[in-house]
Amino acid sequence: xxxxxxxxxxxxxxxxxxxxxxxxxxxxxxxxxxxxxxxxxxxxxxxxxxxxxxxxxxxxxxxxxxxxxxxxxxxxxxxxxxxxxxxxxxxxxxxxxxxxxxxxxxxxxxxxxxxxxxxxxxxxxxxxxxxxxxxxxxxxxxxxxxxxxxxxxxxxxxxxxxxxxxxxxxxxxxxxxxxxxxxxxxxxxxxxxxxxxxxxxxxxxxxxxxxxxxxxxxxxxxxxxxxxxxxxx
Amino acid sequence: xxxxxxxxxxxxxxxxxxxxxxxxxxxxxxxxxxxxxxxxxxxxxxxxxxxxxxxxxxxxxxxxxxxxxxxxxxxxxxxxxxxxxxxxxxxxxxxxxxxxxxxxxxxxxxxxxxxxxxxxxxxxxxxxxxxxxxxxxxxxxxxxxxxxxxxxxxxxxxxxxxxxxxxxxxxxxxxxxxxxxxxxxxxxxxxxxxxxxxxxxxxxxxxxxxxxxxxxxxxxxxxxxxxxxxxxxxxxxxxxxxxxxxxxxxxxxxxxxxxxxxxxxxxxxxxxxxxxxxxxxxxxxxxxxxxxxxxxxxxxxxxxxxxxxxxxxxxxxxxxxxxxxxxxxxxxxxxxxxxxx
Numbered sequence: 001x002x003x004x005x006x007x008x009x010x011x012x013x014x015x016x017x018x019x020x021x022x023x024x025x026x027x028x029x030x031x032x033x034x035x036x037x038x039x040x041x042x043x044x045x046x047x048x049x050x051x052x053x054x055x056x057x058x059x060x061x062x063x064x065x066x067x068x069x070x071x072x073x074x075x076x077x078x079x080x081x082x083x084x085x086x087x088x089x090x091x092x093x094x095x096x097x098x099x100x101x102x103x104x105x106x107x108x109x110x111x112x113x114x115x116x117x118x119x120x121x122x123x124x125x126x127x128x129x130x131x132x133x134x135x136x137x138x139x140x141x142x143x144x145x146x147x148x149x150x151x152x153x154x155x156x157x158x159x160x161x162x163x164x165x166x167x168x169x170x171x172x173x174x175x176x177x178x179x180x181x182x183x184x185x186x187x188x189x190x191x192x193x194x195x196x197x198x199x200x201x202x203x204x205x206x207x208x209x210x211x212x213x214x215x216x217x218x219x220x221x222x223x224x225x226x227x228x229x230x231x232x233x
Numbered sequence: 234x235x236x237x238x239x240x241x242x243x244x245x246x247x248x249x250x251x252x253x254x255x256x257x258x259x260x261x262x263x264x265x266x267x268x269x270x271x272x273x274x275x276x277x278x279x280x281x282x283x284x285x286x287x288x289x290x291x292x293x294x295x296x297x298x299x300x301x302x303x304x305x306x307x308x309x310x311x312x313x314x315x316x317x318x319x320x321x322x323x324x325x326x327x328x329x330x331x332x333x334x335x336x337x338x339x340x341x342x343x344x345x346x347x348x349x350x351x352x353x354x355x356x357x358x359x360x361x362x363x364x365x366x367x368x369x370x371x372x373x374x375x376x377x378x379x380x381x382x383x384x385x386x387x388x389x390x391x392x393x394x395x396x397x398x399x400x401x402x403x404x405x406x407x408x409x410x411x412x413x414x415x416x417x418x419x420x421x422x423x424x425x426x427x428x429x430x431x432x433x434x435x436x437x438x439x440x441x442x443x444x445x446x447x448x449x450x451x452x453x454x455x456x457x458x459x460x461x462x463x464x465x466x467x468x469x470x471x472x473x474x475x476x477x478x479x480x481x482x483x484x485x486x487x488x489x490x491x492x493x494x495x496x497x498x499x500x501x502x503x504x505x506x507x508x509x510x511x512x513x514x515x516x517x518x519x520x521x522x523x524x525x526x527x528x529x530x531x532x533x534x535x536x537x538x539x540x541x542x543x544x545x546x547x548x549x550x551x552x553x554x555x556x557x558x559x560x561x562x563x564x565x566x567x568x569x570x571x572x573x574x
Contacts (some may be wrong), residue, residue, distance in 0.1 A: 004527070004528040004531050004532060005504070005505045005506075005508030005509045005512065005528060006496055006501055006502060006504050006505035006508060006532070007496060007497065007498075007500065007501025007502070007504045008496065008497040008501050009495050009496060009497065009501075009532060009535045009536040010495070010496065010497040010536065011536070011537075012494055012537055053283070053538075054538070055282070055283065055536070055537055055538025055539075056538075108438070112498075113436070113438075113441055114493070114494045115441070115442070116442070116443070117442040117443060118442075143438075143439060143441060143442075144441065144442065147441060147442035147444060148442075201283045201538070202311075202443045203309055203310035203311025203312075203313075203314065203443070204307070204309035204310060204311070204314075204398075204400075204418070204443050204444070204445050205309065205311075205313075205443060205444050205445070206309060206314075206395070206398050206444075206445060206446070206447035206449055206450050214442055214443055214444045215443075216311065216312065216313075
């Protein structure tokens with residue numbers, strides 16, 4: 001067959017970003033350890049999802065926040081090459097700064113026009129200790145910030161669900177409440193596979209449509225797994 | 234009225250004088266009715282690997298003596314837009330028919346034609362599309378399963394249009410003007426006689442992350458809160474007078490966003506238009522027609538995975554005098570990196 005017209009072809013990039021609360025309270029009752037293990041264990045399953053959606057190039061990054069916010073994995077890393085280095089807990093809960101850091105990367109450039117809707121998963125066990133609203137405003141001021149699929153997992157009962165709901169910005173999607181390691185693991189698995197799959201091949205969405213999300217987010221696990229009185233956060 | 238063709242400069246001077254006098258240009262520069270249009274068309278749609286039904290539609294008509302026209306539409310797909318493949322077909326039909334009806338036998342001068350195309354035509358297209366959608370709903374009422382997918386509590390006609398949601402791209406070419414119309418994502422490219430690729434309508438930077446404006450777009454009226462369906466307000470148009478504003482392009486290409494989303498960047502995509510023009514010159518119209526399927530399939534598989542539809546109008550003189558007699562299937566056209574990232 002004769003050479004096709006046009007230049008180089010490429011898959012569409014899909015950015016998947018973890019926002020991990022590494023405040024001091026996350027060191028209590030094994031929460032940070034569970035977070036580290038769950039994200040690491042999710043990687044092979046994310047690779048499976050990526051291989052089933054070959055036209056999306058899944059690129060993973062992560063931000064850790066406690067005193068301030070820093071890129072934990074700064075380079076968008078193809079899921080095939082992504083590894084998770086443990087994060088440690090200690091300090092405050094500067095969630096607003098994490099959102100500002102993210103907002104910077106959602107400008108165009110560096111975001112390409114042809115990217116698929118990004119997926120951002122916020123994991124937190126407490127209340128923001130900085131200006132969360134300013135950080136959220138900065139994120140939502142970016143078109144890619146608005147159009148990202150935003151998921152939140154509340155770790156334990158002290159997590160501020162209202163703040164997490166504001167971050168999600170979609171009344172049809174609620175923060176997931178993980179009160180023990182099994183639930184946290186299950187929700188991390190769901191966010192990194194089911195939601196990722198949905199964002200990998202989204203249908204178009206008319207602007208101004210009544211739904212707040214341009215990617216239909218499947219329902220989270222209805223049975224969040226076993227709970228144990230000794231493991232409740 | 235002048236019937237014979239005159240040198241271009243003389244025709245332009247006469248055209249300006251006649252426009253100033255309010256007289257019509259029609260009949261002055263049109264080819265005689267028994268001669269073929271100076272334009273030929275090509276179209277193709279391929280289904281994306283991830284889709285069970287192709288949501289795109291495209292068509293062209295180069296037989297008109299007043300105007301030749303091409304249109305592409307991309308249905309939104311997914312659970313909410315469960316009849317968007319139908320909506321796309323109806324959009325292309327509505328656009329082509331409305332264009333032809335509005336401009337058939339028109340004695341309007343260029344200024345009036347500009348107004349017709351940029352103001353009246355968007356309304357006519359939306360009106361025609363709504364009528365066709367209503368007819369489809371009457372022929373095939375929503376099943377109970379489909380009714381369940383409509384927005385809760387919404388049973389207005391405006392809400393019932395949503396499942397048919399589609400984008401629309403349109404190109405009209407006459408002897409006096411070229412016009413383009415765009416609603417939603419997708420791309421319109423034109424290759425000039427100097428081989429440069431232009432976008433008559435610039436991309437809308439807000440249409441990212443698979444979000445698009447649509448024939449089904451509605452919004453609540455500020456005063457009443459009722460849903461308003463006026464997607465003509467979202468349509469972008471470009472009107473280009475020929476003669477005074479330059480020669481017609483050699484090639485016009487309309488394509489759904491599955492095509493441009495398959496390329497590494499904008500310049501890699503825009504190269505498609507010049508490469509196709511080169512292929513038309515080297516190998517001719519029939520050869521390109523036979524190659525299109527394979528090209529689009531390969532692009533979708535290694536690129537976006539999405540449906541791809543393309544409608545092309547090219548000038549007959551773009552193929553060159555001897556191209557039709559050549560059949561070099563194994564000869565690659567010049568240019569065009571086939572690197573896959």
